[in-house]
Amino acid sequence: MNQNESMISFRDIRKQYGNFTALKSINLDIYKGELFGFLGPNGAGKTTLIRILTGIIQPSGGKIMVGPHDLFAQPDKAKAMLGYVPDRPYLYEKLTPLEYFEFMGGLYNVASERILSKGEEMLRMFDLWERRNELIESFSHGMKQKVAMSAAILHDPDIFVVDEPTVGLDPRSVKLAKDFFKRLIASGKTVFLTTHTLSVAQDLCNRIAIIRQGDIVALGDMKELQRRASMPGNSLEDVFLKITEEELAQQPSNL
Amino acid sequence: MSVYPALTRRTRLAAAGLVMNSLLLVSPALKKFRRVFSHRNRAVLALLSGGSALIAILIYYGLYRFLEYVGRAPMLGDTFGPILGGLLVSKLLEMLFMTLFFMVLFSSVIAALSSFFLNEELPTLMSSPLPIGMIFRSRMLLMTIESSWMVVVFFMPALYSFATALNASWPAYLLFPFFMLLSVLLPNLVGGFTALALAAFFPIRQMKKVFQFLSIIVLTALIFFLRSLEAEKLLNPSYFKDISQYILSLEVPLINYSPSSWLHQASIALFRNNTGEALIKIAPLVGITIVGLLLLNLFARRYYRESWQMSMEAVDNQVLGLEWLRRVLVWPFRWTDPVFRVIANKEITTFVRDPAIFSQIFMMTAIVFVYGYNLSILPLKDIPSLYSGELNDTLVFLNGPFIGFILASIGMRFVFPSISMEGRAFWAVKSSPVSPRKILITKLILYLLPMTVLGIILCMVTNSVFKVSHPVLMYMSYINVLIITVVITSLAIGVGAVYADFSADSPLKIAGSYGGFIYMLLSGFFIINLLAIEVYPMYRLFFNRFYATRGSSGLVLITVSSLLLLGCTAVWTYVPFRKGLDTIENYEPE
Incomplete structure (x- = not known):
């Protein structure tokens, strides 16, 4: 991890849906070569932040820098640096995995040779090569997740954004995915992931942020989080529950 | 389950043996429909409603003027004109009913396949303890609305113009919506039976063959329909050997024993203010509709769950046929801009499959x-x-x-x-x-x-x-x-x-x-x-x-x-x- 080189920089990111505040004011830096975990209870704002980062939704205010590019001023350049895997892998069902790769690769202007070679490598890694000529509509949730993950890597992005990467994956695939993220980090890439599987976050992440009700309530590496929760040596699960419950107790409405 | 907020409570009631209302199961679709309007600009909605009303009035008035002219048939002389003109108007009404029947029939079969077997709410409904008959009735209601609403909107002004051209009195205008309801229900009944029957022979998820089959039937029916009309001859008596043959061709129904023909006869009687005769003529259709609804309900209670389960099992996971067509269609885009190429490829591939x-x-x-x-x-x-x-x-x-x-x-x-x-x-x-x-x-x-x-x-x-x-x-x-x-x-x-x-x-x-x-x-x-x-x-x-x-x-x-x-x-x-x-x-x- 290179703390001198911020790959993603959130500045005062806010998101309002009518009277509901999904994100209060997010300020966060994610550095090159870092595997950053973003945790929080359901509805805390994790997916909202990821969707803003990937340009799917617009924030109510704030600024995001992706590498040297302003996401809102130069969306094409910023987005080209990102590879995104959503929590629910809705894909084009009438395409085969290879056709889907061709489509996604085309949107990112990737050469056909690279699409084919990288696509094959990823499908073989996820044991889907034999099913390359079948329509995606016949795939299970986990298989679609693997196809989405493979497509996200085709254009060799510097930053990999993954929302709930292990949902729907069998234990072997979870292991494969974890190894895959480690390899990405080893090759100098940056990974930003959200997960509810705290063991995955504990195993993989260099730093973790915990978000609750649209606000980051804890940020740091495992030791810093343990210190923050006054629970040295405890698991991330204990730390997470302690911090989120503390925050809940401090809410005026819950007093 | 959040789309059925009242379902769990209601389900308990059903288990207790209370009568359930299929309308409840339609409420998510109706709420969705209401949401379409709720967030639209009121001025735009008013403008569009006004525009729709204007088009309806134009259809009504334009067709009325045409029918009024055809009813007099001045080209056939003062003596025969009004007599033959009346027959011509009647013939046109028969054609309109037949068109309506085929249009609703075709769209009802497709809507039924989608509504009965592919609707995303079905897994939730099927896994609930709700009686299968109730689930089916709710799908049938949705399918009827989906297949018919647009046809009704466009045909009503046209049909009312016939009423005005034939000097119908006000009770006819009030009664006619019930005739219209029958003209929509009957093809939907046939469509419902057809979809359920098809499900017994074809896996719904491999619907390509089914749709091709249906399409050929519809195309054949349309060609048959068009040939049977011979509209060019009806507008020109010189095509006929003598006047009696011409009159005969106007009076003979296009298709005997067809519901559209019966509806036409009943409607003509209604528009000519013979309400009693109209009711007598429509009575058999009312009977057929009621019996049809009961039979379809029985049929569905026996076979619907089974056929839905079959439709879930057979997923066609191989690339479908017509791959050669896909390749031919995407070929010209090989040399275009990469983004254009991949979007074109994706659109064509999805289209063909x-x-x-x-x-x-x-x-x-x-x-x-x-x-x-x-x-x-x-x-x-x-x-x-x-x-x-x-x-x-x-x-x-x-x-x-x-x-x-x-x-x-x-x-x-x-x-x-x-x-x-x-x-x-x-x-x-x-x-x-x-x-x-x-x-x-x-x-x-x-x-x-x-x-x-x-x-x-x-x-x-x-x-x-x-x-x-x-x-x-x-x-x-x-x-x-x-x-x-x-x-x-x-x-x-x-x-x-x-x-x-x-x-x-x-x-x-x-x-x-x-x-x-x-x-x-x-x-x-x-x-x-x-x-x-x-x-x-x-x-x-x-x-x-x-x-x-x-x-x-x-x-x-x-x-x-x-x-x-x-x-x-x-x-x-x-x-x-x-x-x-x-x-x-x-x-x-x-």
């Missing part, structure tokens, strides 16, 4: 066939030669809007759903470096290609049928069709984006949605707008032929008309596209 699309192609082919057939039977050779040139030229002038309506119908089926068909996978495009503008422009260009080719072919064929005598008119007709094609395609993309439904499971459903209705309405407004602008130059063209006048006023007005035409084309092309783009830019996928 969507089983429902084949029935749509057949249906569109049938529409074009009907159009060509109608042109081929026009009695142009019977018109005095002095006027034939002018009449042909007028027909060419009117032909543009007709081609426009055909293109709009095709646009509604194929272009309008293209944004919605991105479905829930739209996140992939939105998170990519390709801007929404580029996506929309790419789609616009992509769909403009086949639409333009089709428009030009239709124009070439019709110009040759009409033997256009004026070169200016010939060029104008092509320019006209090009303008229409650009606007109609832009409208389809723009309105399709504004009213995009990314959760819809079939292009047919999208085309039949509220947005599809708005698209057709706007297409109609544009064509009226185009006609209004072009009337003056057309008039000057004719005028100059007879009176070779020279003067600057005509030239000035023609220039003004041309500028107006350019301006309107630009506005009609840009505004919907811009609106669609704004919607897509602000759209937040699930």
Whole structure:
């Protein structure tokens, strides 16, 4: 991890849906070569932040820098640096995995040779090569997740954004995915992931942020989080529950 | 389960043996429909409602004037005219009922397959302890509404114009909606039975074969229907050996023992104020409908769950046939810009592999066939030669809007759903470096290609049928069709984006949605707008032929008309596209 080189920089990111505040004011830096975990209870704002980062939704205010590019001023350049895997892998069902790769690769202007070679490598890694000529509509949730993950890597992005990467994956695939993220980090890439599987976050992440009700309530590496929760040596699960419950107790409405 | 907030409580009641209401199960769909209106601008809604009412009045009044003229039939003389005219009006009503019957029947089968087997609420409903009959009745209700609402909206003013032309009294107007209900329920019953029966023989998820089968049936039925009408003969008694044969051809039903025929006879009696006779004639149909509903209910209680389970099992996971067609269609795009190429590839691949699309192609082919057939039977050779040139030229002038309506119908089926068909996978495009503008422009260009080719072919064929005598008119007709094609395609993309439904499971459903209705309405407004602008130059063209006048006023007005035409084309092309783009830019996928 290179703390001198911020790959993603959130500045005062806010998101309002009518009277509901999904994100209060997010300020966060994610550095090159870092595997950053973003945790929080359901509805805390994790997916909202990821969707803003990937340009799917617009924030109510704030600024995001992706590498040297302003996401809102130069969306094409910023987005080209990102590879995104959503929590629910809705894909084009009438395409085969290879056709889907061709489509996604085309949107990112990737050469056909690279699409084919990288696509094959990823499908073989996820044991889907034999099913390359079948329509995606016949795939299970986990298989679609693997196809989405493979497509996200085709254009060799510097930053990999993954929302709930292990949902729907069998234990072997979870292991494969974890190894895959480690390899990405080893090759100098940056990974930003959200997960509810705290063991995955504990195993993989260099730093973790915990978000609750649209606000980051804890940020740091495992030791810093343990210190923050006054629970040295405890698991991330204990730390997470302690911090989120503390925050809940401090809410005026819950007093 | 959140879509059924009251379901759990109600389910307990059902288990306790209380009577459940199938309407409850329809409420999520109705709420969804209400939401479509709730967040629309009230002024736009008022404008669209006003526009719809205006079109309904135009259909009603225009057809009434036509029927009133046909009813008098002055071309047949003072004695026979009114007698034969009345028979002609009756025959036209019979044709209308038969058209309505076939249209609802066809769309009900497709709606039934979707509603009974592919609806995304079904797994939740089927896994609940609700009685299967109740689930089926709720699907049947949805399918009936889906397949028939648009047909009813467009046919009601036309049918009421028959009532006025036949001097119906007010009770007939009040009673007729019940006749209309029967005319919609009967084909839906047949459609429901057909869908359930098909499910017993074909795995629904491999519907390609089923749809092809259905399409062939419908196409055959349409051809049969058209041949059986022989409209060209009915309008010209000289085709018949004698008057008795002519009268006989008018009086004999198009198809004996067909529900549409019975409905026609009952409606004629009703419109002629023979209410008693009308009720006697409609009574058997009421009986058939009730018995049909009961039988369908029994049939569904016995087979519906089983056939739905079968439809879940058979997933066609291999690349479907017609791969050669896909390869041929994507081949020309190999040398285009990468983004254009991959979007074109994806659109074509999805198109070729969507089983429902084949029935749509057949249906569109049938529409074009009907159009060509109608042109081929026009009695142009019977018109005095002095006027034939002018009449042909007028027909060419009117032909543009007709081609426009055909293109709009095709646009509604194929272009309008293209944004919605991105479905829930739209996140992939939105998170990519390709801007929404580029996506929309790419789609616009992509769909403009086949639409333009089709428009030009239709124009070439019709110009040759009409033997256009004026070169200016010939060029104008092509320019006209090009303008229409650009606007109609832009409208389809723009309105399709504004009213995009990314959760819809079939292009047919999208085309039949509220947005599809708005698209057709706007297409109609544009064509009226185009006609209004072009009337003056057309008039000057004719005028100059007879009176070779020279003067600057005509030239000035023609220039003004041309500028107006350019301006309107630009506005009609840009505004919907811009609106669609704004919607897509602000759209937040699930």
